Amino acid sequence: MMDVLGQPVKRHEDDRLVRGKGQYTDDIRLPGMVYAHMVRSPHAHAKIKAIDTRAALALPGVLAVYVGSDLKDTVGMIPTAWIPPNAEMKMTPHPALAYDTVRYVGDGVAVVIAEDPYTASDAADLVQVTYAPLEAVVNPREATESDKPLVHQEIPDNVAFHWSVGADLDDVFAASEVVVRQEFRQQRLVPSAMEPRAAVAQYNPATEEMTVWTTTQNPHIHRLLMSGILGIPEHRLRVVAIDVGGGFGSKIACYPDEVVVAYAARALGRPVKWTETRQENFIATSHGRDHVQEVELAGTRDGRIEAIRVKAFSNLGAYLSTAAPGVPTILFGLILNGAYKIPQASVDVYGVVTHTTPVDAYRGAGRPEATYLIERMVDLYARELKMDPVEVRKMNLIPHESFPYTNPFGLEYDSGNYEGTLRRALEMVDYPQFRRDQESLRKQGKYIGIGFSTYVEMCGLGPSEVAGAVGFQGGLWESATVRVHPTGKVTVFTGASPHGQGEETTFAQIVSHELGMPVEDIEVVHGDTARIAMGWGTYGSRTTVVGGAALHMATQKIIAKATKIAAHKLEVSEVDVTFEAGQFGVAGVPGHGMSFASVALDAYLAWSLPEGMEPALEATAFYNPKNFTYPFGAHVAMVSVDPHTGDVELMRYIAVDDVGNIINPMIVEGQIHGGLVQGIGQALYEGAEFDDQGQLITGSFLDYAMPKARFFPQFETDHTVTPSPHNPLGVKGVGETGAIASTPAVVNAVMDALAPMGIRDIAMPLTPIKVWNAIHQQGGI
Amino acid sequence: MEHHRMEVTMTVNGRSVSRDIEPRVLLVHFLRDELQLTGTHVGCDTSQCGSCTVLIDGEAVKSCTVLAVQCMGQSVTTIEGLEQGSLHPMQEAFREKHGLQCGFCTPGVMMTAIQLLKQHPNPTESEIREGLDGVLCRCTGYETIVRSIQHAAGLMADQEPQPEEEVG
Numbered sequence: 001m002m003d004v005l006g007q008p009v010k011r012h013e014d015d016r017l018v019r020g021k022g023q024y025t026d027d028i029r030l031p032g033m034v035y036a037h038m039v040r041s042p043h044a045h046a047k048i049k050a051i052d053t054r055a056a057l058a059l060p061g062v063l064a065v066y067v068g069s070d071l072k073d074t075v076g077m078i079p080t081a082w083i084p085p086n087a088e089m090k091m092t093p094h095p096a097l098a099y100d101t102v103r104y105v106g107d108g109v110a111v112v113i114a115e116d117p118y119t120a121s122d123a124a125d126l127v128q129v130t131y132a133p134l135e136a137v138v139n140p141r142e143a144t145e146s147d148k149p150l151v152h153q154e155i156p157d158n159v160a161f162h163w164s165v166g167a168d169l170d171d172v173f174a175a176s177e178v179v180v181r182q183e184f185r186q187q188r189l190v191p192s193a194m195e196p197r198a199a200v201a202q203y204n205p206a207t208e209e210m211t212v213w214t215t216t217q218n219p220h221i222h223r224l225l226m227s228g229i230l231g232i233p234e235h236r237l238r239v240v241a242i243d244v245g246g247g248f249g250s251k252i253a254c255y256p257d258e259v260v261v262a263y264a265a266r267a268l269g270r271p272v273k274w275t276e277t278r279q280e281n282f283i284a285t286s287h288g289r290d291h292v293q294e295v296e297l298a299g300t301r302d303g304r305i306e307a308i309r310v311k312a313f314s315n316l317g318a319y320l321s322t323a324a325p326g327v328p329t330i331l332f333g334l335i336l337n338g339a340y341k342i343p344q345a346s347v348d349v350y351g352v353v354t355h356t357t358p359v360d361a362y363r364g365a366g367r368p369e370a371t372y373l374i375e376r377m378v379d380l381y382a383r384e385l386k387m388d389p390v391e392v393r394k395m396n397l398i399p400h401e402s403f404p405y406t407n408p409f410g411l412e413y414d415s416g417n418y419e420g421t422l423r424r425a426l427e428m429v430d431y432p433q434f435r436r437d438q439e440s441l442r443k444q445g446k447y448i449g450i451g452f453s454t455y456v457e458m459c460g461l462g463p464s465e466v467a468g469a470v471g472f473q474g475g476l477w478e479s480a481t482v483r484v485h486p487t488g489k490v491t492v493f494t495g496a497s498p499h500g501q502g503e504e505t506t507f508a509q510i511v512s513h514e515l516g517m518p519v520e521d522i523e524v525v526h527g528d529t530a531r532i533a534m535g536w537g538t539y540g541s542r543t544t545v546v547g548g549a550a551l552h553m554a555t556q557k558i559i560a561k562a563t564k565i566a567a568h569k570l571e572v573s574e575v576d577v578t579f580e581a582g583q584f585g586v587a588g589v590p591g592h593g594m595s596f597a598s599v600a601l602d603a604y605l606a607w608s609l610p611e612g613m614e615p616a617l618e619a620t621a622f623y624n625p626k627n628f629t630y631p632f633g634a635h636v637a638m639v640s641v642d643p644h645t646g647d648v649e650l651m652r653y654i655a656v657d658d659v660g661n662i663i664n665p666m667i668v669e670g671q672i673h674g675g676l677v678q679g680i681g682q683a684l685y686e687g688a689e690f691d692d693q694g695q696l697i698t699g700s701f702l703d704y705a706m707p708k709a710r711f712f713p714q715f716e717t718d719h720t721v722t723p724s725p726h727n728p729l730g731v732k733g734v735g736e737t738g739a740i741a742s743t744p745a746v747v748n749a750v751m752d753a754l755a756p757m758g759i760r761d762i763a764m765p766l767t768p769i770k771v772w773n774a775i776h777q778q779g780g781i
Numbered sequence: 782m783e784h785h786r787m788e789v790t791m792t793v794n795g796r797s798v799s800r801d802i803e804p805r806v807l808l809v810h811f812l813r814d815e816l817q818l819t820g821t822h823v824g825c826d827t828s829q830c831g832s833c834t835v836l837i838d839g840e841a842v843k844s845c846t847v848l849a850v851q852c853m854g855q856s857v858t859t860i861e862g863l864e865q866g867s868l869h870p871m872q873e874a875f876r877e878k879h880g881l882q883c884g885f886c887t888p889g890v891m892m893t894a895i896q897l898l899k900q901h902p903n904p905t906e907s908e909i910r911e912g913l914d915g916v917l918c919r920c921t922g923y924e925t926i927v928r929s930i931q932h933a934a935g936l937m938a939d940q941e942p943q944p945e946e947e948v949g
Contacts, residue, residue: 010877014875014881014884015876017884018884019861019868020818020819020888024822027813029814029817194832194918196824245822246882275823278825279826667879673922673924677922700826700829701829706917706919708914708917709914709923709927710910712910715922715924
């Protein structure tokens with residue numbers, strides 16, 4: 001049998017998904033099920049004066065209308081689960097339905113339950129809410145000014161936390177030969193998973209059990225949080241996510257909606273389904289990014305970076321979402337030096353509340369905001385010195401012999417060969433030729449540019465001790481159970497919760513490799529708290545890194561027990577038993593052995609097991625990682641800018657990534673592609689915009705530019721392999737690299753193209769009108 | 782407010798179906814809620830994402846923009862109707878070339894691609910990319926979707942009945 005590790009094995013999950021047999025939350029249909037529709041605030045900031053539900057309740061088919069005051073005494077606040085240390089964090093009380101004040105457009109004020117979804121929607125329109133609108137604030141830096149309206153009376157200046165790391169660098173900057181300063185607007189993005197959020201709740205009054213099917217990346221975290229909010233003990237609360245149609249961070253959070261649905265199901269004694277519309281997804285599902293960053297870089301005249309100093313205003317929206325405070329602090333601030341050996345660094349982050357949709361993790365979560373900043377600054381520094389940006393990178397990249405490398409914030413980068421990925425990328429682009437072409441085209445009035453991003457990121461979240469130290473209110477280990485059935489077939493139960501990343505296949509590959517059995521004989525179960533004891537879910541590129549390592553440990557336990565059984569059956573000493581390709585043998589005695597499947601059967605029959613051994617063949621392991629993992633790479637974008645229209649065309653895109661060992665190259669490539677399009681989408685197309693009243697003016701796919709197929713050339717990808725030394729599988733994680741690396745590569749390329757016009761920076765997204773305006777503000781071409 | 786109802790009859794995946802429904806019911810909700818054909822998905826409310834694309838009398842149509850009653854007497858094919866004993870070449874190709882990740886947009890994308898190959902049996906890459914303008918995918922970055930459609934074009938060309946040789 002061929003070893004499938006490292007092979008492009010076709011995905012198990014596709015057998016159902018290409019047939020339309022996937023089961024997403026909105027596909028669930030239960031007997032007696034009724035439908036919820038939320039009534040949401042049209043104002044960004046207002047007092048609720050009155051809610052009149054009479055007309056809605058009078059509509060035939062309407063069963064109930066619940067408002068904030070109905071839930072107030074029995075349903076707890078929606079919590080945040082990340083409290084960064086030493087940041088004087090203030091909580092934002094977040095009722096499941098607002099009962100006094102609404103704080104963003106989309107804040108829930110009532111829910112209508114009806115026999116069918118159309119009636120629920122009709123009735124929601126009949127709920128009369130009287131508001132007294134108030135002034136709103138949307139920009140995170142402006143929100144901290146003293147004359148601005150407060151989002152929460154408890155939070156002065158709208159600063160929910162102030163987090164700083166690093167020493168005072170005034171002297172370093174004062175003494176430095178070169179200082180480059182730049183402000184960046186890391187714009188707000190809408191994650192836009194293609195499946196809108198949904199929840200179905202069913203309460204069984206006989207067993208007092210609540211089951212909630214929902215669109216989550218982490219069912220066990222949902223269970224933990226909802227248990228507290230609803231007062232249902234965890235052993236009577238089951239959270240299930242069968243198929244989830246993408247998340248990208250937006251399905252980590254516990255939202256008010258699933259809580260309200262569960263409340264209604266219990267109150268009515270009927271199963272209740274709620275599915276958000278895309279319009280609701282735009283306003284009521286968490287957004288990503290949204291920083292104003294003031295950045296300073298100090299360096300020598302010959303190209304050595306000496307220090308980086310950042311002050312960032314991070315927009316958190318109206319309430320602190322589940323993981324929100326960790327994103328602009330730990331996941332952003334601690335990796336600001338990127339892949340560079342920068343001796344000194346400091347960061348100062350203001351977590352600011354505004355009258356906007358809550359902001360939480362979005363693919364990369366903090367690391368794209370950091371990577372953009374440092375990669376752009378390296379280019380601006382190179383430009384200041386009139387040096388080649390590649391040369392400046394080569395001078396400052398952490399050399400491969402320096403690993404493990406402790407960065408200025410104390411993170412220990414596990415392994416790397418940053419020069420290696422840059423070298424490979426340069427081979428793929430023929431850099432000198434590009435510069436020659438660029439020069440000759442400029443003479444013809446044509447502007448092409450090249451941009452680099454030599455990134456590193458931290459993922460595989462993460463060691464639980466570190467999680468605790470940085471204020472994450474949970475562990476970050478992962479669990480795996482390997483159940484070998486009497487026939488030798490295997491079911492794997494993982495506490496991670498993949499939703500498109502393909503671990504039903506990659507996890508089967510790991511087991512197939514280790515137990516020597518066909519992947520078809522291995523089933524991977526995820527996303528159900530009733531079947532999986534505990535786990536922390538899928539985000540932060542952690543599923544294969546942490547969940548895969550747990551699976552490896554559980555499989556090793558299986559092999560250890562099975563070896564003992566085989567030794568007993570074969571009447572030899574355990575040390576003489578060999579195990580290869582699913583077959584137990586005896587060293588030096590060819591032909592004497594037994595299959596793994598027959599050992600499994602013996603384990604279950606238990607007619608003759610070694611003295612004291614328990615029957616059956618099942619093992620559970622909990623893997624607590626020793627460190628984060630640090631994937632890295634070199635990305636190169638080549639663009640052509642039309643100076644007459646401002647249009648940017650992406651000509652070529654080269655991604656050389658090192659994500660450690662690769663289990664399934666087909667899936668890895670797919671993860672990189674998907675990340676690239678999201679990252680390039682941020683550079684060129686996407687941006688959520690609010691007006692001064694807090695109305696989202698990019699609130700549909702008509703207004704928010706989602707990347708389409710025709711925007712992109714074929715991507716050119718390659719890899720180097722530097723295994724993570726502390727991960728049992730040597731993997732590093734790949735889910736976010738594309739989104740982290742690509743944004744600055746593309747913007748650097750556009751700035752390179754526009755360099756002859758003296759343009760230093762354009763705020764993202766680089767839409768044709770912004771580029772055209774920038775060109776014309778510089779006097780045109 | 783009592784809603785008027787009417788009977789609608791159409792052919793779905795080769796079978797005649799009749800239901801008494803409100804005339805305002807969208808085809809996609811008719812398929813999902815009345816017929817439990819949940820392979821067709823709703824991804825937006827402005828007809829941008831294409832997750833709901835089905836074939837109506839062989840033409841790719843976004844089923845969120847069509848009332849069920851407008852399909853009276855017509856023939857609708859959904860993702861569940863593609864498979865005839867074995868996977869349709871488009872399904873086979875998407876599996877082979879990793880044309881999907883979360884799978885949510887996939888049924889609509891495949892339906893769109895079937896129409897695309899009808900118009901361009903041997904499409905160029907740019908014809909495929911342009912032809913995907915009516916669909917959104919957030920997972921794949923589209924490249925493996927393009928490869929899947931190219932692969933499907935090859936599979937479908939192989940399946941085309943060869944012209945019969947003339948018997949002299």
